[in-house]
Amino acid sequence: MPADLSVSLWRGAKDGRYETYSVPRRESQTVLDVVTFVQRHIDPTLSYRFACRVGVCGSCAMTVNGKPRWTCRTHVSKVAGSGRLEIGPLENLTVIKDLATDMEPFFEKWQQAQGVFAPSRTRYDAIEQIRPDSPARRAADAAIECINCGVCYAACDTVRWNNDYLGPAALTRAWTLVNDERDASNTARLQAVSAAGGCHACHSHQSCQELCPQTLNPTASIAGLKRRTAAAYLKGEIKI
Amino acid sequence: MNVRLYVWQRATAALMAPLVLVHIAVIFYATRHGMSAADILSRTSGSAAWAAFYGLFVAAVSVHASIGVRNILSEWSPLKDRGSGALAIAFGLLLAVLGARAIFAVVLS
Numbered sequence: 416m417p418a419d420l421s422v423s424l425w426r427g428a429k430d431g432r433y434e435t436y437s438v439p440r441r442e443s444q445t446v447l448d449v450v451t452f453v454q455r456h457i458d459p460t461l462s463y464r465f466a467c468r469v470g471v472c473g474s475c476a477m478t479v480n481g482k483p484r485w486t487c488r489t490h491v492s493k494v495a496g497s498g499r500l501e502i503g504p505l506e507n508l509t510v511i512k513d514l515a516t517d518m519e520p521f522f523e524k525w526q527q528a529q530g531v532f533a534p535s536r537t538r539y540d541a542i543e544q545i546r547p548d549s550p551a552r553r554a555a556d557a558a559i560e561c562i563n564c565g566v567c568y569a570a571c572d573t574v575r576w577n578n579d580y581l582g583p584a585a586l587t588r589a590w591t592l593v594n595d596e597r598d599a600s601n602t603a604r605l606q607a608v609s610a611a612g613g614c615h616a617c618h619s620h621q622s623c624q625e626l627c628p629q630t631l632n633p634t635a636s637i638a639g640l641k642r643r644t645a646a647a648y649l650k651g652e653i654k655i
Numbered sequence: 656m657n658v659r660l661y662v663w664q665r666a667t668a669a670l671m672a673p674l675v676l677v678h679i680a681v682i683f684y685a686t687r688h689g690m691s692a693a694d695i696l697s698r699t700s701g702s703a704a705w706a707a708f709y710g711l712f713v714a715a716v717s718v719h720a721s722i723g724v725r726n727i728l729s730e731w732s733p734l735k736d737r738g739s740g741a742l743a744i745a746f747g748l749l750l751a752v753l754g755a756r757a758i759f760a761v762v763l764s
Contacts, residue, residue: 576730609658611736616656641661648658655659 420495422449424461425503428510433501446479446486446494450502450514463514470628473562476569477514478503483569485562485628505569521565524581529607530588533600543597555594558587558636560629567623567633579612583623583633586614590636593643605644606653614640660722667719674712699761706762713754721747 420440423433438452447465454461465475470488477486480494480501491500508516525531536543545552567583568574574582581589589608592598608614614637623633647653656664685695699705725743728734734742 573730611657613657615658615661644658645662645665648662653658655657 419498420449420491421499422453423499423501424450424453424514425510426461426513428512431510431513433503440491440498444491446477446484446489446491446500446502447475449491449500450477450486461514462512471562473564476505476564476566476628478505478569483566483626485564485566488628505565507569507571507574508565516565518565521568521582521584522563524585525563525588527607528581528585528589528613529600529604530585530592532592532595533598535597535599545596549596551594551596554639555591558591558631558633561587561591561631562629564628566626566628570622570626572620572622573616573618577612577616580616581608581612581614583617583637586617586640587631587633587636589614590640593640602647602652605640605647608640609644609648609653609655614644617641656722656726660725664719664722667715670715671712671719674708674715677708678712696761696764700764702762706758709754709758709761713751713758716754717747717751720750 418440420438421435422438423435425431426434436453436457438449438457441448447468450461450463451465454463463475463477465487466472468475468487470485473485475486476483478484478501479486479489480499483505484494486502494500502514504510504514504516508518508521511517547553547556561584563584565584567587571580571583573580586608589604593601593604598604617634617637619634619638621634624631624635627633644653648655684690721743724746725739728739728742729736732739
């Protein structure tokens with residue numbers, strides 16, 4: 416194991432550049448540890464985003480040696496065999512400063528995809544019984560562990576080409592709710608993901624499922640939405 | 656692409672799959688039997704069945720290909736959806752006219 420890592424970090428906004436730092440190599444070191452070392456010991460003006468450090472909050476995603484990754488759970492030994500790291504902000508989002516991107520479009524698209532649960536009962540009604548082994552619940556469970564990290568959004572070629580595309584995370588969220596038997600807003604949701612920029616824009620490149628840190632498969636969720644919306648369209652339940 | 660274009664593109668793809676197989680089989684049959692252009696025209700002239708077969712084929716190709724071209728233009732060119740749609744419709748009409756011309760030539764000649 417080399418004594419030091421050569422770490423290039425993106426500095427500045429859109430017109431910034433990579434600057435290289437030397438960071439001590441340690442056992443069980445994560446990429447977030449490396450960024451934090453630079454901020455605490457070399458340059459306190461370095462901007463980046465993190466919170467939980469244990470792979471739950473989804474706020475620390477960055478581009479590491481060319482691929483979007485959750486940095487708190489990415490070990491240096493896994494991605495920097497040569498002793499070199501290049502860490503930049505997430506792709507497909509506007510850089511605010513250094514490693515922090517503006518996540519607003521990402522979350523706005525969750526709203527556009529109707530990614531909000533619409534209850535079909537009130538607090539005064541009995542709790543609906545959902546069988547955990549029902550096909551719909553299984554489909555919902557398969558996609559429900561998304562932590563909103565934006566890795567899939569940054570990895571997606573279609574997002575890169577098409578500003579209007581809702582992206583894998585928002586569509587996966589929509590698919591989860593479409594399969595939630597308690598939700599009361601599925602027609603509006605299917606309508607929302609059927610417009611231009613919706614699920615039918617996906618080319619099934621599968622970069623999202625390859626890089627999702629939660630090992631979800633957004634491509635499969637989007638394929639499910641394509642089938643469900645096509646059926647709803649042919650039945651006249653949704654209009655374009 | 657919205658759900659309407661998606662359904663049209665998938666439906667025309669499903670329609671074309673067997674038509675392509677028959678088309679390829681016809682090509683193999685014609686070449687393996689050493690048929691001349693005159694032989695082929697003698698069988699296709701006045702044939703309502705071949706006119707219907709290739710008429711359907713041309714219609715499906717025109718719709719399918721123009722939707723694909725629309726997607727490529729809207730993703731890879733500076734054109735917005737409206738401009739891409741107009742060019743794609745023009746491309747689809749061109750395919751339909753060229754295809755119809757070919758059908759007329761082999762069925763009505």
